[in-house]
Amino acid sequence: MKKAKVIKIVGIIVTISLIAYGIIYFGFLKKDVPELEYTTEKVIKGNIQSSISVDGTIVFDTWNLEFLNSGIVQTIDVELGDEVKKDQVIAVLDASAESNRIAQSTADLNASVANRDRMSEDGVDYELQKKKYSASKDKADTEDDLYDEYVDQYGKESTQALSQKIKKESAEDDVKITKKQLEQVEVSYDNAQYQVDKSSSAYQQSLQAYDDYEITAPVSGAIIAQINGTEGSVILNNNNSTTEPFIVMVDPDSFWFETYVEDVEALKITPDMKAYITLDAYPNEEFEGRAIFVSPVAELDSNDLATYKVIIAVDDIEEQLLSDMFGSAELVSEEVRDVLMISSAAVTNKNGKKIVIIKTSNGFEEKEVNTGFTNGKKVEITSGLKLGEEIVIIK
Numbered sequence: 001m002k003k004a005k006v007i008k009i010v011g012i013i014v015t016i017s018l019i020a021y022g023i024i025y026f027g028f029l030k031k032d033v034p035e036l037e038y039t040t041e042k043v044i045k046g047n048i049q050s051s052i053s054v055d056g057t058i059v060f061d062t063w064n065l066e067f068l069n070s071g072i073v074q075t076i077d078v079e080l081g082d083e084v085k086k087d088q089v090i091a092v093l094d095a096s097a098e099s100n101r102i103a104q105s106t107a108d109l110n111a112s113v114a115n116r117d118r119m120s121e122d123g124v125d126y127e128l129q130k131k132k133y134s135a136s137k138d139k140a141d142t143e144d145d146l147y148d149e150y151v152d153q154y155g156k157e158s159t160q161a162l163s164q165k166i167k168k169e170s171a172e173d174d175v176k177i178t179k180k181q182l183e184q185v186e187v188s189y190d191n192a193q194y195q196v197d198k199s200s201s202a203y204q205q206s207l208q209a210y211d212d213y214e215i216t217a218p219v220s221g222a223i224i225a226q227i228n229g230t231e232g233s234v235i236l237n238n239n240n241s242t243t244e245p246f247i248v249m250v251d252p253d254s255f256w257f258e259t260y261v262e263d264v265e266a267l268k269i270t271p272d273m274k275a276y277i278t279l280d281a282y283p284n285e286e287f288e289g290r291a292i293f294v295s296p297v298a299e300l301d302s303n304d305l306a307t308y309k310v311i312i313a314v315d316d317i318e319e320q321l322l323s324d325m326f327g328s329a330e331l332v333s334e335e336v337r338d339v340l341m342i343s344s345a346a347v348t349n350k351n352g353k354k355i356v357i358i359k360t361s362n363g364f365e366e367k368e369v370n371t372g373f374t375n376g377k378k379v380e381i382t383s384g385l386k387l388g389e390e391i392v393i394i395k
Helices: 002-029 096-118 124-154 159-211
Strands: 038-042 044-065 071-076 089-093 214-216 223-227 247-261 274-279 282-294 306-314 326-343 348-350 353-360 363-368 370-374 378-383 390-394
Touching (some): 096 159, 247 282, 326 370
Antiparallel strands (some): 038 390, 223 247, 274 282, 274 326, 353 363, 370 378
């Protein structure tokens, strides 16, 4: 009797459940229930980076060379593409007037040197005056000895002694005179040395002025990239920085990627920070580099926005680079490379586990995964998925 009652109760519960299910089912059929929106993507291999994205250009080590004087271009001793050596003369202005000044300053210097040398200790004038001084001293000593002799022999007031006294005093005066003359030679030597220094300075200035009529290469290994003039061109040096330099040299082996960033980004960039550079001219290539300089001094643009120069050294590459090639760089603070990855939005937490939904030919399936590094947009999958599997991202 009790068994039959239990079966009856179970049957009632099943019946109620079916009725409730039918009500819910048919009720939903009568309403417009929105479909669940989602997208899919495949598990791929790639790189995940936490980085700063910047735009910039390739910059070469460049020298803008100009004449320091005005004049007519006499010779241009290089051609476009020539490689130069340090101190090589590249171009020359007509410096005939300066040549005359050099000749005059050379003559003046030679004359002042000759005049000084005559009065030096080994010079003719000094030696002659030194001999006169020495001779006057010897004569004064002789006359002094004779005076003492006459005093002893004839007496101090004798005619012989008084006459010799006059000779002795005259000889002593000659010593004073010749000594003063010798000292005057020494003073004249100092004056002559001053004149030599003055003439030498004038000579050096004339040589420097002559050098200003030339353009010479400041370094070796650079090539001539521009020549903005011809032989016979008139050069007017008015210190106008807007004019083109006469010659532009470029070092083909010295280049970098240059960009400007705002202060918040500048503070995130550290020395030797790794960078990946992509240039518009090589869209399928990625060049590696590293940050080597962040300027501590801001530069203001036309809108008074402060930005800071960043220089990224580019590793050795085989591709040809040109000045001002535009591109972008990723300055990487952390990364993983060549890993399985999906969008971070595809991963959900369920009961303490990380779950993704995969789409198969039979429908949808949940899978538990383990994750690694993420930059907030992409996440590394360390286990649970295979390359090429299609995952679902619910919108």
